[in-house]
Amino acid sequence: MAIQVPLSYPYSMTMQSNTINNWEDRIMAPDLTIAEYRVDNNIRHFHLTAAPIKHNILSNLTIEALGYNGSTPGPLIIMKQGQWIYLTVENQMDEPTALHVHGLAKPNPEDGVPEITPSTPSIAPGESYTYKFLCWQSGTFFYHSSQAFQVSQGLIGPFIVLPDSQHTNPYTVPYLDYILLLQQWEIPQPELGKVFPGTYKPNKFDRNPNYFTINGKAFPDTSPIYVRYGQKIRMRFINKSSSAHSMHLHGHDFRITAIDGFSRPGFMSDTINVAAGIRWEVEFWANNPGIWPLNGSKTFHQSNNGETPGGMTSRVIYV
Amino acid sequence: MAIQVPLSYPYSMTMQSNTINNWEDRIMAPDLTIAEYRVDNNIRHFHLTAAPIKHNILSNLTIEALGYNGSTPGPLIIMKQGQWIYLTVENQMDEPTALHVHGLAKPNPEDGVPEITPSTPSIAPGESYTYKFLCWQSGTFFYHSSQAFQVSQGLIGPFIVLPDSQHTNPYTVPYLDYILLLQQWEIPQPELGKVFPGTYKPNKFDRNPNYFTINGKAFPDTSPIYVRYGQKIRMRFINKSSSAHSMHLHGHDFRITAIDGFSRPGFMSDTINVAAGIRWEVEFWANNPGIWPLNGSKTFHQSNNGETPGGMTSRVIYV
C-alpha cells in the first residue's frame, strides 16, 4: 500500500534547527489532538470539557466512552518547565468529577482527588474548576479523573513538561518526540476470535480486557510513527491501565532517557515493561530503514478480541 | 472529619535523636502488631502460631482466613543485622505447614519448603518447629507458609532486618519507617459494584481478586500514614500477591533506597512497580503539607468489589 505521510510531519528538520527553541514543534501525537492554550505572562491556560463521547477504536468499532474535549485520550497538554498552568475542567457529565495530574508534585488543594483530600474540590455536573500550579519539573505525566471508573471509561490524557533552557543541552533535543498513551478496554462481544462491529459501552471494571489501544486506536487503525534515516527519535509511553504493557520496537534498541520524569542514564533495552502509572521515555537512532512493528509483547494484546494482527501495535515507518 | 493521631506516633522525635540507636522505635506498622520477642544473648526468640482466623478487611466485611498470631498479615518481625533468630512456628491448623523467610539466604535445613527441600521439616498439625538462622543481611523481607494456597489465604507477614552500626550512617536513618504489606483477595460476592457485607471464605486460587489490602485493611479502613513537615519518611512495600501493584504517592517523589535489601543509589520515581516477591524501600521528604492519597495505580484495585473509593489506598496525613 502507498504510505500517506501526514502533512504535519516536519520534513525539513535538520540538525541545524535542532535547538531547544522548537522542541514543542517536534512533539508528535499520532491520533491525538494537541490541546490549544492561551498564554498570559508565564501562564498557559487550558480548557478541558469532560463529557460522554462516542469514539472509534477501529473504523467499525465504536465505544460509548467518556472523553475530554471529545476524545479519549484527551488532548495532549504541553507545558514548559517554570511555567504555571491554569487548567480549567468543565464537567458536562451527570456525575461529579475532578482532575488529577499524576506526578509533578503540587500543593494539596490542586491535587484533584476530593475523595481523599478534603482541600481539593469535587466538580459537580454543570460546573467548572481551574487548577493552578507551577510546572517545576520536566518530564512525562498524565491527567485523569479522580474517579477510578471514569478513567477506565476514557477520562485520561497525556501531559508533558518540556525542560527549560537551563536544564537542556541542545544536543539532547530529539528530532521528533512521540507521545503514546496505552489503554485497554473490556468491550462486550458475543465471543472471542474476531471483531464484532458496532457500538458498545465498555465494562468499566476492565478485568478481562479484549481491546488494546495506543492513543485511542487499535491496529490496523493506529497512525504510524514516521521517522527519517539518521534521526534520534524519542518515544514516551504512558500507561494507567490495569495491565503492564511490554513495549517492543523491532529492528532498534532503546536508550532509556527517563522514568517518571527522572533521568535514567546508562540503560539500554529492546523491550520495556510499562506498568500502571509509570511513564517511560526512550530514544532510538533511526538507523535501520524499513517498516517496523512497535507493539506490546503479550500475545492476546496483539489482537482485537482475538483477531490478529491487531491490538496495541503500531508501525515505525521510514520516509 | 477530625484526624485521630494514634498514641504510638512519636511526636517528640527530632533530628537530634535521629541515631541508629532508636531505629527500631521509629518503625511504624499501621494496622499490624509488632511481634513480641525475648532476647537471649545475641538471639531474638519469636513465636508464631498458624491458625484459622476471622479478620476484618472492612468494618463490615469479614474473611475466614488463615493467620499468624490471630491476624493477616501476621505480626511484624524486627531483627537487627548480626543477630540470630529463633523463630518457633506452632501449627494449630488441620493440615501441615512450614515457614519460609523470603530472601535472606540461610542454610538449607532452615529454609522451610519441605515440598522441595528434604532437609527442612514439615510441621504437622499440633506440632511446632523452631527455625534458627543468622540475620547477616539488613533489608526488607517477609515470611510465609511454604504451601502456596495457605499464603493466598493469609499466612504471610513482614520481616525486617535493621542494619548494624557498621552499616549505618546516622544521617541515613529515617525519621519514621513505615511497613506496608500488600495483599489481594477473591471474596465471594453476588456481583460486582458494591460491598456485600458479611463473612466469607476467600477463594484460595485468587485468580480474579476483588479486594485489595494494605496491612490487611482496604480503604477507607486503612490506618493513615502520619508524618510531620520536614521529616524524611521511609516506606517499605512488600508484595507476594499474584498481581504487581504500582504504588504511587501524590504530592511527593520517591527516592529508591533499596530493592530486595540491596541498595539502589541514584534513582527517583513517583510510582513503583512492586511485583510479586519483590520488596521496595523508598523515602520521601515530607515537604508538602496536606492529606495525600497513597495507592495502587490500577483502577479496579482502587475499589472494594467495584465500589470506590476503596481498595489498596491509604492516606499520608501531615500532623
Added chain:
Amino acid sequence: MAIQVPLSYPYSMTMQSNTINNWEDRIMAPDLTIAEYRVDNNIRHFHLTAAPIKHNILSNLTIEALGYNGSTPGPLIIMKQGQWIYLTVENQMDEPTALHVHGLAKPNPEDGVPEITPSTPSIAPGESYTYKFLCWQSGTFFYHSSQAFQVSQGLIGPFIVLPDSQHTNPYTVPYLDYILLLQQWEIPQPELGKVFPGTYKPNKFDRNPNYFTINGKAFPDTSPIYVRYGQKIRMRFINKSSSAHSMHLHGHDFRITAIDGFSRPGFMSDTINVAAGIRWEVEFWANNPGIWPLNGSKTFHQSNNGETPGGMTSRVIYV
C-alpha cells in the same frame, strides 16, 4: 529420592578450564534440545520445522501444541557474536507462518513479521524460507512465530549469542550457563484443584492460564539445575507469556548480569520480575549446599491447575 545427575553434566570443569573457548560447552538447557548446526566459513546453518506436536508438560498431561523440531520450546539456538546465521524455517502446518528473532536488530527483510513488514515474506504451508543476518550483539534472545496465537500454542524457542573474544574477560565466563524459557498454558480441565490427566488442546487466547512451565515442563517434571559448590552459575530467563513471572531462587542472591543483552553492572536482587518480552541474565555463587526451590513467586503459578507443589518451579541441586 536418589538424585540422577544427567550424563551431560560437566563434572570435570575447573577454574583452569574456565575460558571463553568452551563457553558453548557450558550451556545447559534442561528439558530442551540444543539445535544442531552446520558451520560454513563464518556462518552457522540451522533448520527449524514448525509443525503440530504432542508434548508432555507432565508425565500424565499431554498438549496438542505447535512446535519447532518436535518440541515446545523449540531447540536452543547458540550463536557466537560476529557470526552470520542462516536460519531455515520449514512450515509443516496448514497455515502460514514466519519467524521473528526478538531483539538483535537485523535488516527489515529478515525481521519475519509479514503482517506488518511488507519486505519480509510469509511462509506458506509446505514451504521454507531462510533468514540470514549477522549476530552483531551478544546476549539472550528468543525466536517465535510472527502469528501471536501460534506463539501461545508453542512456537517459540531460545536464541543465545555468546560474546566474541574481544568482548569477553575470561574471568567473567560462568561455570555453567542455564537457559530457562517460561511459558503458561490455558488447558481445558473440568475444574480447578488437581491435574486431570489426558491429552488436551490449549486455548490459544491464554487469558486464564492454569499450567506454568520452565522449558516446557511443570514441576515436579522440571529437570533440576545441577551445580557444584564454588561455581558461579548464570541463569537466563526468557518470557513472552502474557504474565510477568517473578523468579526467585532460595538460599542465594542474584547479581544482575544483563537485561535484553545489555550489561547491568551493580545490581543485586533475590527476585526478578521477568515481564513479557524481556530477558534477564543473572548469576549466583553456588556457596550454600542443598536442594533449593527456584520458582515464580505468584501462588497460583506454583500449582498445576491448583494442585501443589507444581507449576513454574524447579530445583537447584548441589552435586
